[in-house]
Amino acid sequence: MFGINYQTRRSFTNKLMVFLCGLAAVIAFIPLMSLLIYVVSQGFQQFRPAFFVNLPEPVGVPGGGMANAILGTLTLMVIASVVGLPVGIFAGVYLAEFGKKSKFAWTVRFVADVLSGVPSIVTGIVAYTVIVKPMGNFSALAGGCALGFMMIPIVTRTTEELVKLIPHSLREASWALGIPEWKTILSIVIRTAKNGILTGVLLSIARVAGETAPLLFTSFNNQFWPRSINEPTASLTVQVYTYAISPFDDWRQQAWTGALVLLLIVLAVNVFAKMFFKTGRGVLR
Amino acid sequence: MNALNEQEVDGGAVKPALPFFLFGKFKEVGFGDKLFRGITGFFAFLILVLALMTFLALWVNSGPCFKAIGWKFLISSEWDPIQQKFGAVPFVYGTLVSSFLALLIATPLGLGISLFLTELAPLNLRTPVAFIVDILAAIPSVVYGLWGMFVLAPIMQAYVDPVMVKVIGGPFFVTTSIGLSFFTAGVILSIMILPTIIVISREVFEAVPNVYRESAKALGATDWETIQLSVLKPSKPGVVGAVMLGLGRALGETMAVTMVIGNMAQVTPNLLAPGHSMASVIANEFTEATGDVYLAALSEIGLLLMVITLVLNIAAHLLVWFTTRNYGRA
Numbered sequence: 384m385f386g387i388n389y390q391t392r393r394s395f396t397n398k399l400m401v402f403l404c405g406l407a408a409v410i411a412f413i414p415l416m417s418l419l420i421y422v423v424s425q426g427f428q429q430f431r432p433a434f435f436v437n438l439p440e441p442v443g444v445p446g447g448g449m450a451n452a453i454l455g456t457l458t459l460m461v462i463a464s465v466v467g468l469p470v471g472i473f474a475g476v477y478l479a480e481f482g483k484k485s486k487f488a489w490t491v492r493f494v495a496d497v498l499s500g501v502p503s504i505v506t507g508i509v510a511y512t513v514i515v516k517p518m519g520n521f522s523a524l525a526g527g528c529a530l531g532f533m534m535i536p537i538v539t540r541t542t543e544e545l546v547k548l549i550p551h552s553l554r555e556a557s558w559a560l561g562i563p564e565w566k567t568i569l570s571i572v573i574r575t576a577k578n579g580i581l582t583g584v585l586l587s588i589a590r591v592a593g594e595t596a597p598l599l600f601t602s603f604n605n606q607f608w609p610r611s612i613n614e615p616t617a618s619l620t621v622q623v624y625t626y627a628i629s630p631f632d633d634w635r636q637q638a639w640t641g642a643l644v645l646l647l648i649v650l651a652v653n654v655f656a657k658m659f660f661k662t663g664r665g666v667l668r
Numbered sequence: 669m670n671a672l673n674e675q676e677v678d679g680g681a682v683k684p685a686l687p688f689f690l691f692g693k694f695k696e697v698g699f700g701d702k703l704f705r706g707i708t709g710f711f712a713f714l715i716l717v718l719a720l721m722t723f724l725a726l727w728v729n730s731g732p733c734f735k736a737i738g739w740k741f742l743i744s745s746e747w748d749p750i751q752q753k754f755g756a757v758p759f760v761y762g763t764l765v766s767s768f769l770a771l772l773i774a775t776p777l778g779l780g781i782s783l784f785l786t787e788l789a790p791l792n793l794r795t796p797v798a799f800i801v802d803i804l805a806a807i808p809s810v811v812y813g814l815w816g817m818f819v820l821a822p823i824m825q826a827y828v829d830p831v832m833v834k835v836i837g838g839p840f841f842v843t844t845s846i847g848l849s850f851f852t853a854g855v856i857l858s859i860m861i862l863p864t865i866i867v868i869s870r871e872v873f874e875a876v877p878n879v880y881r882e883s884a885k886a887l888g889a890t891d892w893e894t895i896q897l898s899v900l901k902p903s904k905p906g907v908v909g910a911v912m913l914g915l916g917r918a919l920g921e922t923m924a925v926t927m928v929i930g931n932m933a934q935v936t937p938n939l940l941a942p943g944h945s946m947a948s949v950i951a952n953e954f955t956e957a958t959g960d961v962y963l964a965a966l967s968e969i970g971l972l973l974m975v976i977t978l979v980l981n982i983a984a985h986l987l988v989w990f991t992t993r994n995y996g997r998a
Contacts, residue, residue: 384817393890393893394890395891396698396890397891397892398895400891400895401788401891402893403780403890404780404783404784404788405784405788405789406780407776407777407778407780407781407784408780408781408785408789408797408800410777411781411800411804411862412799412800414820414859415800415803415859417815417819418807418811418812418815418819421815421818421819422811422814422815423990439892448756470714470959473707473708473711473712474708474711474712474714474715477705477708477709477711477712478712480708481708481709484964487709487712488712490716491712491713491715491716494716495715495718495984496981496985497719497978497981498715498718498719498722500913500916500920500977500978500980500981501722501920501974501977501978502919502920502921502922502947502949502973502974502977503896503920503922504920504922504947504950504970504973505722505726505920505970505973505974506722507950507954508726508729508950508954508967508970509721509722509725509726509955512725512726512728512729512967513721513725532718533723535714535715535718537716539712539715547707558700563698563700563701564698564700564701565700565703566700568704569704574824581906588963589806590806591809592808593808593809593810593811594808594809595808595809595922595923596809596922596947596951599951599954599955599956600954600955601972602953609941610955612812614784618807620923621812623810623811623814624810624813624927626786626921627813627814627817627818627927628817629926634898636819637792638814640813642737642810642811642814644807645810645822646807646808646811649806649807649808650803650806650856653802
């Protein structure tokens with residue numbers, strides 16, 4: 384049983400499994416490459432200035448663009464940040480600074496984890512119920528709130544982890560100067576953790592920027608320039624979806640270009656965010 | 669100015685590593701501190717409010733449907749809005765089938781990749797592979813959907829589906845494929861949940877103390893035997909947790925599935941037939957739903973989806989937490 388065959392089999396199994404693990408990495412690489420190649424090559428065909436300055440045109444009319452959708456996505460990001468960031472950051476600070484042992488903090492932490500697992504389409508229904516229904520129309524405000532709700536748990540948890548990373552000696556130095564606790568937290572702890580928190584914020588923005596599902600029945604869609612945040616607003620993601628499922632080749636082509644622009648925005652924000660903060664990779668996803 | 673008292677300075681100087689809450693009672697807590705704590709605490713409280721609001725909104729919204737149909741909603745497989753007949757079964761079925769297919773593909777791939785990343789790969793290969801995983805995670809789901817519709821679905825129809833019919837066949841792969849099917853949805857979902865599985869299981873593998881690996885190696889174990897004995901075995905619950913978190917993501921995924929599953933409410937064992945999922949029926953029909961019961965039925969599907977993902981997520985978090993915590997003591 385312990386002869387040559389046994390040793391050969393062991394070494395063969397070992398080589399096979401190591402090979403399979405490496406192969407898994409290669410296999411995961413294939414769809415990614417295919418996706419990137421298609422988005423870039425198809426998207427580039429309409430990737431020209433007109434796409435960024437023109438409104439969508441009816442089928443058959445050349446020169447349509449997604450300018451309003453790009454502006455709409457930016458608007459939604461701003462509203463989402465206004466809704467999501469204060470709650471997320473302050474709640475995160477509370478959990479890190481005052482919530483070491485309390486039951487309340489444990490509950491909040493748990494609920495935040497649970498909330499980050501809620502499917503985005505469900506968040507859409509919630510925003511529809513609490514904002515679209517009472518106001519009587521689809522609006523950028525509702526879409527932004529839906530995205531903001533999604534940001535809250537992500538930002539809370541990353542902020543908490545990052546604030547916890549700040550060395551305790553910094554706090555002690557501040558107390559030794561007789562600086563009150565709240566001022567220590569605001570101007571020493573948060574300031575030191577600033578880059579990390581900013582990274583977490585940018586990553587959460589990049590994540591919600593690519594969301595479509597919660598916008599379908601909150602901000603809806605619009606073919607024209609938005610005039611206020613209280614009316615249906617186009618967004619890149621919804622526009623890509625609408626064009627993709629349409630039967631017209633012209634629109635489908637534009638969907639690819641929209642996808643390219645979306646991908647560029649999301650990846651740019653991701654890379655930019657990670658440049659800000661290199662050491663916190665374990666904390667930030 | 670806040671006057672310092674002696675004890676605080678002593679306490680700080682003698683045992684600098686003491687966490688502040690232990691000598692907190694020596695500190696003067698001023699009005700500013702209370703205010704700050706109150707404000708941040710209020711924002712933390714808002715998270716609880718948000719959770720409650722999410723639940724209540726779905727609950728209240730699905731009221732009319734529950735009143736009209738009751739528990740039958742959960743066992744009926746008829747979905748005919750014109751006749752006011754609503755049943756959740758085809759959607760629950762589609763969601764579960766496509767998600768489990770995704771797990772079947774993504775679990776071995778994901779675990780292989782994270783083992784490769786933590787145990788096997790040369791150091792200069794780890795960063796690029798981790799970078800690829802990051803990009804996979806960052807791609808918006810509507811872009812996956814677009815690619816799935818125009819690239820993956822035709823490939824599935826032309827090359828993969830016929831092979832599956834020949835090799836496996838039976839009731840699961842019957843030749844009626846238009847490329848949009850449970851199977852295609854499962855494949856695209858498997859790509860999308862790969863990053864989740866990799867990131868979490870990597871965390872679990874990295875938490876295994878190096879002593880375990882060294883012990884196995886010292887006994888003459890090969891690389892793979894080391895992985896089996898000292899990495900996979902102790903991290904089993906954590907790996908299960910990682911897979912469950914991946915499943916949670918697959919269940920809630922909307923756009924990519926909507927674009928490739930075919931959107932036809934039916935229950936069939938044939939994986940090459942078009943189907944529907946809980947998230948995609950909401951995405952497709954919510955804006956067009958006329959009548960209270962129809963809208964409420966869609967909300968109730970949303971409620972059902974949330975409950976399923978919540979139970980799964982809670983269990984998964986507990987498993988991961990339990991596994992990584994145990995090593996802290998070792």
